[in-house]
Amino acid sequence: MNKDFLYEMIQTPSPSGAEFDLQKKIIHYMKETVDTFEADVTGNVISVLNPDSPCKVLLAGHVDEIGLMVTMITDAGLLKVTNVGGIRPALYLGQKVQILTSSGIVNGVVGVNRSLLKNKSLEATDLFIDLGASSKEEALKVVKPGDYVVAATDYCELMNECISGRALDNRLGAFIVIEALRRAKELGARVGIYSATTVGEETTMRGAVWAAKRVKPTLALVVDVTFATDYPDANAEAIGEIEVGGGPVLANGSIINNLLNERLATLAKELNIPVQYEAAPGRTGTDGDRIHLENDGIPLALISIPLRYMHSGSEVGSLKDVEQIIELIAQFLVNLEDSINLSPYQNVLSSFSKKTR
Template identity: 45%
Template sequence: MEATSKAFLEQLITTPSPSGDEVAVQRVWMDYVKGFAHQIETDMIGNVMASVNPDNPFKIMLAGHCDEIAFMVSYIDSNGYIYVTKAGGINPKVALGMTVKVLGHEGTLKGIVGVKPQHKGGPKDKIEVSDLYIDCGANTKEEVEKFVMIGDYVIYDTNYEYLLNDKIVGRGLDNRTGAFIVAEVLRRIADKDPKVAVYAVSTVNEETNMGGAYFAASHINPTMAIACDVSFATDHPDMSPKESGEIALGKGPILSKGAPISKKINGLLEKVAKVNELPIQYELTPGSTGTDADRIRLTGKGVPVALVSLPLRYMHAPCEVASLKDIETEIELLVQMILSLDGTENLKPLE
């Protein structure tokens, strides 16, 4: 991976982007794509839409959501302990003992999620979000309220590291990797004269309501769309390939199969993968995908969609693990597929 691209990915990971407050990370994303996008638009929801050849009538939309799971401040007690609720599918059990950042309206406070010592019985077996409290070192409610108010976000105080075999560990790889991938695809096709319009969209709110993707697609009115997200790797001891499929890091991006997915778009991706000898894997989404693809396909008169996912270990944990090799393979797959389009493709299933 090129040094500038890697630095961009690292900046995305280190920039807070709780679902519902993605402005900071969107500014980072927008600053990167302005160097090669032909047009950049934003909307009332907070999406950023960067495009190449925007006047072409055949439009492909690539969507990667930039938001991360988080907590929100719900109560501050008289001793200055902060209580929270969930913003997205965050697991309260793995939060115990973790350091966090409280993104206060008057500055960031560092804190730790309290945990009962094992010597005194340890935490109870079933942990609810209502059991969590954050210790910022304050002595009173008034101390905390100088910085923090109800509704402020809380994120894990973790960033990124590199592991063996080109693997990256970081907070919120779900789905800063997707936002990174769509930007990189746009960069790499910008000077290659694609025969279609290409829209790379960094969407908001996927972890909480998926509204960002819906409004972005409603604005763009794409001919076809591909959601770039993450999915469950099953190559570690806690996962069962029998239940969730054989998905491994380093063996390429994942194509989804099921009712929401266009077989014709999958066919285009599979053809390019074969020609360019790019590895791909498969997952099943029989009813819905649980990603931006579900909302994009419901816009306008209906949009044919595909879902290309990055294999991910430990989804929604304070640190997640992905493969840089898979990221590069996914970018190349999408670049080559876009460059193979001539703008006359008919994506209607019966024609």
């Protein structure tokens, strides 16, 4: 596992709608490993190994992050903003931010005043960003409406192989799908592997749609983060007991293929990788919700990384969990047969066919 590239991914701003700089870095990183790349105008990059195989596995991890967008500039030179994805406005108060402009990054800070501190129902449109500009005209020389904004936070390593940083949701998942391809190649995988670093998950899920339509996979493994519940006031009753460092999380729910889940769980046991489970009876809030509905229905499993303090500038996850998910997916790909049948009715239908002949 290349931690240096993971940390480069975390430090590269990639708000939903402006993922292209990070995608270019992924192309450069993967170009010596893959057989080819596929891409589309919406911004997806798909790293491909063994494109001639009849069995196609789509690995999907979204590469975008939440953030803000400039909507207007006041006469005093302050920036007004709206949300890009599901931000938590109160967490931005007093925080340093980066405005992504056509000329490069401009620094700013989200202002704090008494009315904002007292506002119990704070929204993104209540926030303002101070560039140090003295007028609207001066601010317009460096920024414009439509520019993206991200929190100016860095990563750091914590105890017990934990890391903290902005946008671990879902840099970790995007990193896992490309590293799993690299590891599967080392192990001699023969099936077609399509590692999609998808765009737009935090806003429209457009990347998931176009990746599934393009690849038309036999099956898909979606990799994203999920809510850890191992800290005070977490909602374990809603989704389950999930610990950072406790291993990969498999989802149980209506969009999940049970046979695929069983295969992953059995393999994890053989590899001595602990598995956790979360309840996702309806929508999962991930790319899987859209991938599952494409083509004639794509069987999939959702493998998640436990994360504390999601959608903050200091999310916390475990490098051990990341390594274990990479190995689990890579070993799954190596052991996958071209003729895999994931129908829940395969035995029933096969016996019926014999009777009718």
